Amino acid sequence: MPPKRKASAAGLAAPAPARTKRPIPLPTDAASAAPPPSMPPKRRASARAAAKINESTNPQQNEEILDAPDALRASPDSDIDMRITPGQVAKGDESDLSSLSEEPEPQPSPAKKKQRVAPAKQDKAKPQVNGAVQAANATTPKKAPTKASAKADEGMAGDPEAEDAENGEADEEELKQALSRPPPVNSDYLPLPWKGRIGYACLNTYLRFSTPPVFSSRTCRIASIIEHRHPLRDPSQPEHATKNRPDKEKPADVVRGQKYVEEIGLANARDLVKMLRWNERYGIRFMRLSSEMFPFASHDEYGYKLEPFAAEVLAEVGKVVAELGHRVTTHPGQFTQLGSPRKSVIEGAFRDLEYHDEMLSLLELPPQQNRDAVMIMHMGGVFGDKAATLDRFRENYAKLSPSIKARLVLENDDVSWSVHELLPVCEELNIPLVLDYHHHNIIFDKTQIREGTKDIMELYPRISKTWTRKNIKQKMHYSEPTPAAITPMQRRKHSPRVATLPPCAQDMDLMIEAKDKEQAVFELMRNFKLPGFDSFNDVIPHVRNDDNKAYAQQQSRPKKATPKKAKGKKKVKDDEDALSAAEDALEAEAEAAVESKPIPEEEVGMGGPEGRVYWPPGMEDWLRPKKREVTKKEKAPEPDGPKVMTPAIKRTAAAADLAESKGMKLTPAQKRARKAIAEIEAAGHSAAEAEEAAVKLEDADGSVNGAATPAKKKTKAAPAKERKKKEVKAAPTPSTSNEEEDASEPSGLSDEDDAVPVKPAAKATAGARKSGRAGKAKVSYAEPELTE
Secondary structure, eight states, X not given: OOOOOOTTSSSBSSOOOOXXXXXXXXXXTTTTSOOXXXXXXXXXXXXXXXXXXXXXXXXXXXXXXXXXXXXXXXXXXXXXXXGGOSSOBOOSOGGGTOTTOOOOOOOOOSSOOOXXXXXXXXXXXXXXXXHHHHHHHHHSOOOOOOHHHHHHHTTOTTOTTOXXXXXXXXXXXXXXXXXXXXXXXXXXXXXXXXXXXXXXXXXXXXXXXXXXXXXXXXXXXXXXXXXXXXXXXXXXXXXXXXXXXXXXXXXXXXXXXXXHHHHHHHHHHHHXXXXXXXXXXXXXXXXXXXXXXXXXXXXXXXXXXXXXXXXXXXXXXXXXXXXXXXXXXXXXXXXXXXXXXXXXXXXXXXXXXXXXXXXXXXXXXXXXXXXXXXXXXXXOOOTTOHHHHHHHHHHHHTTBXXXXXXXXXXXXXXXXXXXXXXXXXXXXXXXXEEEEHHHHTTSOOTTTOOSSSSGGGGGHHHHHHHHHTTTOOOEEEEOOBOTTOOSHXXXXXXXXXXXXXXXXXXXXXXXXXXXXXXXHHHHHHHHHTOTTTTSOEEOOTTOOSSSOHHHHHHHHOOOOOOOOOOSSOOOHHHHHHHHHHHHHHHHHHHHHHHTTXXXXXXXXXXXXTTTEEEOOTTXXXXXXXOOOOXXXXXXXXXXXXXXXXXXHHHHHHHHHHHHHHTTOOXXXXXXXXXXXXXXXXXXXXXXXXXXXXXXXXXXXXXXXXXXXXXXXXXXXXXXXXXXXXXXXXXXXXXXXXXXXXXXXXXXXXXXXXXXXXXXHHHHHTSSOOOOTTTTSOOOOOOOOOOOO
């Protein structure tokens, strides 16, 4: 395992304060311990080598490979955009994800955070303001409390670490102030014809959705590193999510776990080559490298140096950057602060700056491109006293190595530090200043300039001089807030794309910090006909013409159908063997197709011959395969009217009682029968009334309000002899079903019929309208009665 970086090893002139670490167990003979192979063993060497598949670092194959959250942000101080990744994003406790996570309790600040109050009820005299309150709160999403929001509640209102604080509801007073602010004053100058470079940050959305995915921000959890210190159950086979996992019963080796995280970083670095080639094809020659390219490299316990294992790969990336004449920069996260009063934050900032400097230095760029590869950082929080914060920054900046000082630049933020406050410090310490227009429109000195892009142009000469003194190509940042934002906190959120260009120099290096990444650059190219605007076209929705279909099938690995279970008992081993055989057959078929794939590897994911890489705003779903629509069958509507007690319900309910008495589980039909009985009883029907209602429904003939029907009249007019014959037919006989017996109940006769009782069966044949059941021929076993 390479030696761990110390805070003062390369970046400090004076030693940093000592910190307590947990001891890391090392093997007794690390030098003699044979490290595991750099790549997992290959089951089919020829096929897999041709496809160049590395399953261990492919998120489609390995669910432990996550998307680093910072790469999904428009900038390190913005929120995460979940729309532009098909994979899992690293979430959870910061101690498991952030390289600068171990922080002591925050120091109390004299400035108290304004208490949020619920919006007041709408007043008729002030409908506009209160309407804006409701609109702003409706467009502001609520999030669960985080560490950052907890710190903000404890008084760290000016600390950018309280990033999630802007997601709370805005109070009425804050909205009044926001709505009453003077309108911005913007310049009408456009830097056309454009001669500079426009870039995006960290992630390419089109390549992230390609097959295989191409991105440089894979990460993992610390728990995965610890788990992979154990060898696989079968070291001769590649790792599998279920079949071949690390065996925790075998002894752990720190070198093996380190090798796991190093492979993730190398996969990220290798993908940079395709990203740079992709950018060159579509006229993009400026890109910000992901700070999370090498996971946990600046962690105090799990950190590591890059040179022992990544020097060769990064040098190859640097050759491509030099060949194409591109510019690459980095932007350490919001926890990298040199003005913080917390020792752990300062120590972490030193480690993080050393890591970024080493990564850029290993690119081995030509002198000018190496100078232009800067590291952008913010001043950080105010911690109750801006003057004291600036003094701490000066003190800690003096401890940095010359290499870090040569790359470090400061950027104005949207929480605490304006251009007017940072520019004197940059001039004093010879630090270039990055002007961020979006941040400037939120935090600026109202006593000297107005909001907008016009007045800030007066400071252009001073800002430009901070760059030319160090012979570094100047760069600026541009982004826009979301349309629904009103308050300063809401306006911090970046829009997916931008609508215009800022009034900068025509040859400026302009970083677009937008959520749609490279698509926001394409949008500007189209709107202003910038160089490269005719090199790309719209994607075909849900279709990729730059992927080998067999290759895509192998990478996506569709879920295999589980074989149906045979009747009776079956061993689990037989099921596993059947699934394994089916899986191997599909893999062999896919690999055979890969060997004859028509698209060369270097053209996969490049947009095809027509350059179909642009997706319109809001249409990020076009990058995914079309979802199969499954239409659910509509349930048949239940019949109107109250339910009645039928013999079938009674029998099923009786069976339910019997089953319950024996401790057996009720069937769905028995449960429905009980429910039907409960509904009947709730409706006020007794058992007898329900049976009588059932007979009436079957024998109804369309009469209204109880009027006599022709059938009843015919019954009354029938002679006594005919009634006598009907009594014979209605004698008790073995019935084909119990329902016929229940259906023979009398349905109510008039007073005239009381004199001569009529048997129930006589009514069914007396000429009344018959039901379908009554129309069937009945079998009677009664002996006919003889007459004289």
